[in-house]
Amino acid sequence: xxxxxxxxxxxxxxxxxxxxxxxxxxxxxxxxxxxxxxxxxxxxxxxxxxxxxxxxxxxxxxxxxxxxxxxxxxxxxxxxxxxxxxxxxxxxxxxxxxxxxxxxxxxxxxxxxxxxxxxxxxxxxxxxxxxxxxxxxxxxxxxxxxxxxxxxxxxxxxxxxxxxxxxxxxxxxxxxxxxxxxxxxxxxxxxxxxxxxxxxxxxxxxxxxxxxxxxxxxxxxxxxxxxxxxxxxxxxxxxxxxxxxxxxxxxxxxxxxxxxxxxxxxxxxxxxxxxxxxxxxxxxxxxxxxxxxxxxxxxxxxxxxxxxxxxxxxxxxxxxxxxxxxxxxxxxxxxxxxxxxxxxxxxxxxxxxxxxxxxxxxxxxxxxxxxxxxxxxxxxxxxxxxxxxxxxxxxxxxxxxxxxxxxxxxxxxxxxxxxxxxxxxxxxxxxxxxxxxxxxxxxxxxxxxxxxxxxxxxxxxxxxxxxxxxxxxxxxxxxxxxxxxxxxxxxxxxxxxxxxxxxxxxxxxxxxxxxxxxxxxxxxxxxxxxxxxxxxxxxxxxxxxxxxxxxxxxxxxxxxxxxxxxxxxxxxxxxxxxxxxxxxx
Ligand SMILES: Nc1ncnc2c1ncn2[C@@H]1O[C@H](COP(=O)(O)OP(=O)(O)OP(=O)(O)O)[C@@H](O)[C@H]1O
Numbered sequence: 001x002x003x004x005x006x007x008x009x010x011x012x013x014x015x016x017x018x019x020x021x022x023x024x025x026x027x028x029x030x031x032x033x034x035x036x037x038x039x040x041x042x043x044x045x046x047x048x049x050x051x052x053x054x055x056x057x058x059x060x061x062x063x064x065x066x067x068x069x070x071x072x073x074x075x076x077x078x079x080x081x082x083x084x085x086x087x088x089x090x091x092x093x094x095x096x097x098x099x100x101x102x103x104x105x106x107x108x109x110x111x112x113x114x115x116x117x118x119x120x121x122x123x124x125x126x127x128x129x130x131x132x133x134x135x136x137x138x139x140x141x142x143x144x145x146x147x148x149x150x151x152x153x154x155x156x157x158x159x160x161x162x163x164x165x166x167x168x169x170x171x172x173x174x175x176x177x178x179x180x181x182x183x184x185x186x187x188x189x190x191x192x193x194x195x196x197x198x199x200x201x202x203x204x205x206x207x208x209x210x211x212x213x214x215x216x217x218x219x220x221x222x223x224x225x226x227x228x229x230x231x232x233x234x235x236x237x238x239x240x241x242x243x244x245x246x247x248x249x250x251x252x253x254x255x256x257x258x259x260x261x262x263x264x265x266x267x268x269x270x271x272x273x274x275x276x277x278x279x280x281x282x283x284x285x286x287x288x289x290x291x292x293x294x295x296x297x298x299x300x301x302x303x304x305x306x307x308x309x310x311x312x313x314x315x316x317x318x319x320x321x322x323x324x325x326x327x328x329x330x331x332x333x334x335x336x337x338x339x340x341x342x343x344x345x346x347x348x349x350x351x352x353x354x355x356x357x358x359x360x361x362x363x364x365x366x367x368x369x370x371x372x373x374x375x376x377x378x379x380x381x382x383x384x385x386x387x388x389x390x391x392x393x394x395x396x397x398x399x400x401x402x403x404x405x406x407x408x409x410x411x412x413x414x415x416x417x418x419x420x421x422x423x424x425x426x427x428x429x430x431x432x433x434x435x436x437x438x439x440x441x442x443x444x445x446x447x448x449x450x451x452x453x454x455x456x457x458x459x460x461x462x463x464x465x466x467x468x469x470x471x472x473x474x475x476x477x478x479x480x481x482x483x484x485x486x487x488x489x490x491x492x493x494x495x496x497x498x499x500x501x502x503x504x505x506x507x508x509x510x511x512x513x514x515x516x517x518x519x520x521x522x523x524x525x526x527x528x529x530x531x532x533x534x535x536x537x538x539x540x541x542x543x544x545x546x547x548x549x550x551x552x553x554x555x556x557x558x559x560x561x562x563x564x565x566x567x568x569x570x571x572x573x574x575x576x577x578x579x580x581x582x583x584x585x
Pocket of ligand 1: 355
């Protein structure tokens with residue numbers, strides 16, 4: 001208010017000065033000397049400048065705070081969502097976090113600040129103009145309705161374009177992200193050109209939309225500029241006759257013309273403000289859609305699970321299909337029971353739904369029909385966060401985060417002591433860590449870990465939780481014999497301790513043979529269940545069939561003796577030859 005009031009006093013002052021100096025016998029109001037009057041004006045302008053600086057600073061700062069808070073809330077909301085929503089890119093979280101929040105930021109910082117200033121300037125200017133000459137002011141105002149109408153249409157069009165631009169930008173980012181995270185594959189297949197072409201297409205869409213926006217803004221600003229100049233001309237013509245008639249002075253006309261420029265600028269800024277607010281609203285809607293979204297599996301509602309609770313896991317008549325592929329049934333009336341401390345290996349052809357069983361156990365998804373129970377209670381009744389806290393999970397492709405080896409093992413257990421971290425690492429055969437110059441404080445980025453080492457770190461991470469249940473999804477990727485032996489040895493220790501119920505999605509024969517029980521998954525349900533010895537020796541078993549298929553031999557001709565030597569999981573073993581590469585299931 002202060003800065004705008006000072007700015008708006010400038011045209012009036014200039015008009016008065018012109019009249020003052022064109023007068024043969026000038027009189028300064030209030031009997032001030034010329035020096036005093038100049039001093040007062042200088043003081044007022046300085047106060048206006050300070051207020052202006054304060055306005056810009058405060059508005060920007062508060063706007064940035066709003067943006068920071070929006071970003072944090074968007075991120076937290078994204079982390080709360082069910083995995084499918086984020087992984088399938090439905091939420092387009094990254095573009096909401098970066099682009100949309102910046103747009104909202106721009107709207108609430110600079111534009112809101114300039115917009116408020118324009119409102120004050122336009123209304124104060126109009127007030128002053130009415131005071132000087134109501135006739136000339138009314139003449140000037142004839143231009144306002146058409147310009148405002150144009151501004152409304154322009155704003156709406158811009159909002160629509162802005163939504164489409166954000167979507168196109170999101171698509172563009174996705175294409176780039178996919179290629180950049182798979183740079184090795186892109187280079188291995190020499191597909192840089194192909195990727196460039198995909199990106200070019202997406203950039204093209206953004207550019208087309210930008211072109212439309214450019215054309216619309218060109219027409220709008222061209223038209224408003226033209227109408228502004230025509231108005232000035234009309235004011236000058238009519239104002240000139242009023243001066244010659246002596247209705248207003250030369251100074252008044254000068255002030256009026258200056259006010260017209262100020263008000264015109266104010267109105268133009270208002271249209272920019274309006275269109276930017278429209279764009280901000282579009283982006284804001286996308287952000288609040290995500291913030292307000294109720295996750296399909298809310299992470300913090302339901303009964304807390306006592307960490308010491310133990311009990312069998314049961315899949316009872318479970319039917320399941322992925323939400324994104326509703327017509328493809330993955331599990332059909334699946335029944336499976338895993339007793340306390342038991343280890344069960346799930347085997348089956350690739351794509352048969354083995355990992356989906358673990359995904360249901362982790363409650364990344366809920367069954368379409370049937371239920372999964374723990375200790376007799378449907379796991380849907382549990383608070384998902386609390387339920388997941390009693391499960392140690394080793395995914396197929398373990399993810400390590402930026403940070404030290406220790407912080408990666410302690411991921412999810414930030415309060416773990418160094419002793420606990422070391423104990424878990426020892427249990428998971430991570431002896432390689434002790435051989436590193438900085439040991440557990442080695443940064444992951446510098447460590448260049450092998451596949452087997454990453455898996456063992458992931459096992460250590462899962463073990464540190466002292467989980468009641470271990471959900472292990474064995475890596476399909478190959479490990480060298482020594483690595484595989486170390487990983488298996490680590491798994492073996494867990495199985496033999498019999499303190500953890502283990503559900504293992506197994507691919508390697510050496511792991512399968514270690515489990516107490518093997519279940520064979522086929523066509524969405526379990527077709528066979530038994531110990532390794534039982535299944536291998538059973539004539540025509542699906543398990544033998546599966547093994548034989550993997551070994552590329554005819555099912556019936558495949559002798560059980562050709563399978564690697566068997567050691568029951570409970571017996572400690574010395575050195576087990578690693579299963580041949582082909583025996584992955
Ligand atoms: N998020 C998902 N959305 C849609 N379909 C999926 C999703 N994840 C897996 N599928 C599909 O579900 C089926 C079962 O997948 P799943 O990963 O459970 O198989 P799997 O037996 O573990 O395979 P593999 O041994 O190759 O790891 C596959 O056809 C797969 O394409």
